[in-house]
Amino acid sequence: MTVQLGRPETEAPARPLRTTGIRVVRRKLLTGAAVVGLVAWAAARSVPEGEVVNRGGLSLLDDLAGTALNPSFDPAFLRVVVDATVTTAAFALLGTLGALVLGLVGGVVLSDVAWDRRPPLPVRALRLVLRVVLVAVRAVHELVWALLFVSVLGLDPLVAVLALALPFGAQTAQVFGETFDAVPEEPLRALRDAGARRVSALGYGLLPQALPLMLSYAFYRFECALRSVVVLGVAGVGGLGFELSVSLQSRNWDEVWTLIGALLLLAALVELWSNRVRCNLAIVTCADWAVGQAHDTAERHPARLSRPVRASLWAIPVAAVASWWWVGLSPSGLYSERTRSLTSRLLSDMWPPALPDGGWSVLVGSALDTVAMAVLAMVLGVAITLAIGPWASRPRRGRDGSTGPLRWLAWAVGRGVLLVLRSVPPTVWAVVALLGLFPGIIPGAVALGLYTGGILARLVAEAWETVDLRPRDALRDAGVAPSVSAMLAVGPPSARHLVTYTLYRFEICIRDTAIVGVVGAAGLGRLLQDRLSAFDFAAVSGVLIASFVVSALVELVGRQVRRGL
Amino acid sequence: MSEGGPGPAPVVRLRGGRTFGRHNALIDVDLEVRAGERVAVLGASGAGKSTLLSLLAGSLPPTSGSVELFGEDLFRLTSGRRRQLQRRIGTVSQRSTLVEQVRVLHNVNAGRLAEWSTTRALGSLLWPRGVNEVREALERVEMGWALHERTERLSGGERQRVAIARLLVQRPELVLADEPVSSLDPVRAADVLTLLGDEALARTLVVSLHQPVLAQVHCTRAIGLREGRVVFDVPTSELDQPELHDLYARA
Numbered sequence: 001m002t003v004q005l006g007r008p009e010t011e012a013p014a015r016p017l018r019t020t021g022i023r024v025v026r027r028k029l030l031t032g033a034a035v036v037g038l039v040a041w042a043a044a045r046s047v048p049e050g051e052v053v054n055r056g057g058l059s060l061l062d063d064l065a066g067t068a069l070n071p072s073f074d075p076a077f078l079r080v081v082v083d084a085t086v087t088t089a090a091f092a093l094l095g096t097l098g099a100l101v102l103g104l105v106g107g108v109v110l111s112d113v114a115w116d117r118r119p120p121l122p123v124r125a126l127r128l129v130l131r132v133v134l135v136a137v138r139a140v141h142e143l144v145w146a147l148l149f150v151s152v153l154g155l156d157p158l159v160a161v162l163a164l165a166l167p168f169g170a171q172t173a174q175v176f177g178e179t180f181d182a183v184p185e186e187p188l189r190a191l192r193d194a195g196a197r198r199v200s201a202l203g204y205g206l207l208p209q210a211l212p213l214m215l216s217y218a219f220y221r222f223e224c225a226l227r228s229v230v231v232l233g234v235a236g237v238g239g240l241g242f243e244l245s246v247s248l249q250s251r252n253w254d255e256v257w258t259l260i261g262a263l264l265l266l267a268a269l270v271e272l273w274s275n276r277v278r279c280n281l282a283i284v285t286c287a288d289w290a291v292g293q294a295h296d297t298a299e300r301h302p303a304r305l306s307r308p309v310r311a312s313l314w315a316i317p318v319a320a321v322a323s324w325w326w327v328g329l330s331p332s333g334l335y336s337e338r339t340r341s342l343t344s345r346l347l348s349d350m351w352p353p354a355l356p357d358g359g360w361s362v363l364v365g366s367a368l369d370t371v372a373m374a375v376l377a378m379v380l381g382v383a384i385t386l387a388i389g390p391w392a393s394r395p396r397r398g399r400d401g402s403t404g405p406l407r408w409l410a411w412a413v414g415r416g417v418l419l420v421l422r423s424v425p426p427t428v429w430a431v432v433a434l435l436g437l438f439p440g441i442i443p444g445a446v447a448l449g450l451y452t453g454g455i456l457a458r459l460v461a462e463a464w465e466t467v468d469l470r471p472r473d474a475l476r477d478a479g480v481a482p483s484v485s486a487m488l489a490v491g492p493p494s495a496r497h498l499v500t501y502t503l504y505r506f507e508i509c510i511r512d513t514a515i516v517g518v519v520g521a522a523g524l525g526r527l528l529q530d531r532l533s534a535f536d537f538a539a540v541s542g543v544l545i546a547s548f549v550v551s552a553l554v555e556l557v558g559r560q561v562r563r564g565l
Numbered sequence: 566m567s568e569g570g571p572g573p574a575p576v577v578r579l580r581g582g583r584t585f586g587r588h589n590a591l592i593d594v595d596l597e598v599r600a601g602e603r604v605a606v607l608g609a610s611g612a613g614k615s616t617l618l619s620l621l622a623g624s625l626p627p628t629s630g631s632v633e634l635f636g637e638d639l640f641r642l643t644s645g646r647r648r649q650l651q652r653r654i655g656t657v658s659q660r661s662t663l664v665e666q667v668r669v670l671h672n673v674n675a676g677r678l679a680e681w682s683t684t685r686a687l688g689s690l691l692w693p694r695g696v697n698e699v700r701e702a703l704e705r706v707e708m709g710w711a712l713h714e715r716t717e718r719l720s721g722g723e724r725q726r727v728a729i730a731r732l733l734v735q736r737p738e739l740v741l742a743d744e745p746v747s748s749l750d751p752v753r754a755a756d757v758l759t760l761l762g763d764e765a766l767a768r769t770l771v772v773s774l775h776q777p778v779l780a781q782v783h784c785t786r787a788i789g790l791r792e793g794r795v796v797f798d799v800p801t802s803e804l805d806q807p808e809l810h811d812l813y814a815r816a
Contacts (some may be wrong), residue, residue: 186661191675193624195648196677200687204690211666396719
């Protein structure tokens with residue numbers, strides 16, 4: 001996630017480079033000390049005054065584990081599961097399409113080439129406003145959007161679609177704008193020079209070039225949307241997430257397992273499909289999208305859209321119409337009298353923002369809890385990445401021989417475990433963690449850590465698949481021992497990938513603390529949920545502003561650190 | 566032949582210059598091109614050839630002075646009027662102006678975007694229009710076989726032919742070509758220049774070239790640029806070796 005507000009592109013003044021061994025060592029020591037200090041602070045902050053383990057809840061966990069092999073196959077319930085699965089997919093699809101529409105329009109406004117590199121004054125003004133709005137929209141988590149929309153629209157399917165489309169659309173606009181600016185601009189320039197209208201010229205000169213990248217990104221977004229819809233279940237948005245929270249609350253453990261099974265199946269199918277399509281578009285891994293790396297797409301051009309891609313392109317409009325009908329979406333809720341009056345009341349309640357009960361100390365304390373939770377979650381996530389990531393990287397054939405079947409088995413198991421970790425929503429991890437642990441930072445960190453680990457390890461594993469092995473082979477050829485040559489040649493790029501994605505995921509993790517907070521862990525999310533259920537909307541906006549400040553600060557620091565890599 | 570004295574109104578007239586930051590790309594140029602002329606722009610890399618052509622095309626405003634296209638000051642017009650004038654110019658450049666991901670058909674049809682409405686243009690991407698004219702244009706550049714081919718499969722010379730086919734459907738009065746043959750072998754370069762110089766394509770041509778020989782064969786007038794200044798402006802029949810040598814000599 002990048003905020004691009006007037007990024008200074010000035011080059012550093014030419015000065016003699018003086019990288020000495022001492023400086024390198026000092027910098028490494030300082031970085032290491034900073035990381036250790038941060039983790040130690042977070043750990044110290046997370047230790048509660050009372051007990052950590054909730055002995056009373058352990059028997060419930062036992063029940064949960066006990067029914068793992070006995071999921072519910074009650075026909076009436078299975079019907080509910082199938083309905084919920086379809087609803088989840090439908091919401092994800094509609095939300096993604098909404099985000100794409102917003103992203104396309106926003107992307108054109110944000111792109112420089114679309115305006116012949118000389119945007120007229122009104123466009124420049126609009127752009128400035130848009131950038132600020134996009135940053136603000138993105139900083140609020142989908143779940144928080146959903147909670148706000150629920151208080152205005154009630155349990156309308158619009159809630160799910162809007163809560164997904166707004167933050168995702170903001171992110172998409174940023175990515176599409178950058179994509180437009182990254183493709184060769186000569187064709188567009190030539191058409192404009194020959195007097196073509198702007199939209200026609202974009203359609204002939206820009207869109208065809210950007211389309212493969214945009215499609216690939218759309219499928220990646222769809223995967224993300226699927227995970228988010230499940231999270232939104234906590235806010236009452238229908239689908240698997242909602243059924244999960246109902247079954248968890250009524251402690252019907254066998255139903256929980258059936259639902260998780262359905263969830264995994266859906267997630268696995270969508271990921272396989274999306275991977276296939278993105279591979280065929282020959283573009284980039286999720287990892288690249290995640291950190292927004294610019295890519296040279298010139299390397300490989302498929303002769304034409306492959307069959308899965310074309311089939312998908314036909315299927316999507318049909319599926320979109322079917323989804324619309326299935327969830328009963330009706331935009332009339334947007335401008336009904338009731339919505340209007342509720343919106344104006346909500347806005348007037350939210351303004352001016354106020355401090356929650358307890359004042360600054362509660363607000364700042366919650367903000368610090370949020371950061372501590374995110375730090376601990378990242379520790380767990382990195383541990384999972386280091387433990388599973390190497391196995392989850394697609395085995396690559398060495399020059400000398402083939403890969404053994406055991407290595408492939410390890411790969412499949414590794415990917416499977418990661419799929420489970422990231423597909424089960426953090427809300428569910430949090431509810432489970434809260435069965436065994438008293439509310440606080442630790443259960444939240446555990447829940448977020450498991451989820452983040454599932455995502456981070458996949459991103460890193462996919463990035464590791466692209467590490468160049470030739471330097472290692474060269475060292476081996478020179479007679480260096482295999483382990484040493486791997487450490488010297490593959491270690492540094494792999495570590496770099498790990499650090500990049502960890503920093504990136506940390507920024508997201510800060511946002512995601514809202515999710516586990518809502519189900520009662522700790523931090524700003526819990527404070528937010530607390531104030532929402534007390535209808536204390538002035539404090540809600542105070543908390544929202546605080547979370548915006550925290551994530552903006554973390555993003556700024558993260559960007560500085562990433563640039564320094 | 567370049568016509569001295571009073572003649573038809575200039576097709577394009579540039580007076581002024583262009584700077585990029587502190588770098589003077591073009592300094593005090595006063596240049597008129599009249600209908601029917603075939604002008605070669607010669608000069609070393611970085612002498613200002615591309616800047617000159619961008620200024621003439623109206624894609625780059627001059628930092629001082631003005632550009633008059635068909636008798637009207639280009640940068641004093643509304644954008645709609647400017648577009649109407651610009652559609653009478655066709656451009657070809659060294660780097661391909663074709664979109665690789667679409668079929669040749671659409672790349673040629675792109676020449677008609679200026680006369681088409683937006684809906685018609687976008688509709689044609691789904692349901693191609695004017696296929697017969699496109700085929701005829703492609704046949705005239707000996708590329709009739711490539712109508713439905715994807716553009717990325719074509720070679721450099723084939724792409725320049727398709728770019729010329731686009732001009733054929735656009736029917737411009739003035740063609741501005743920025744080093745159209747610099748990446749082609751001598752035989753293909755001569756072919757492409759022959760097509761560009763054809764009266765049926767456009768009455769007037771301004772082309773920047775690296776090889777003076779090609780200018781002597783295909784053009785009527787030669788302009789030499791050196792470090793942003795015009796150092797000679799002569800009929801190609803009067804081009805001589807010392808002038809050319811000075812043009813490419815190191816500063």
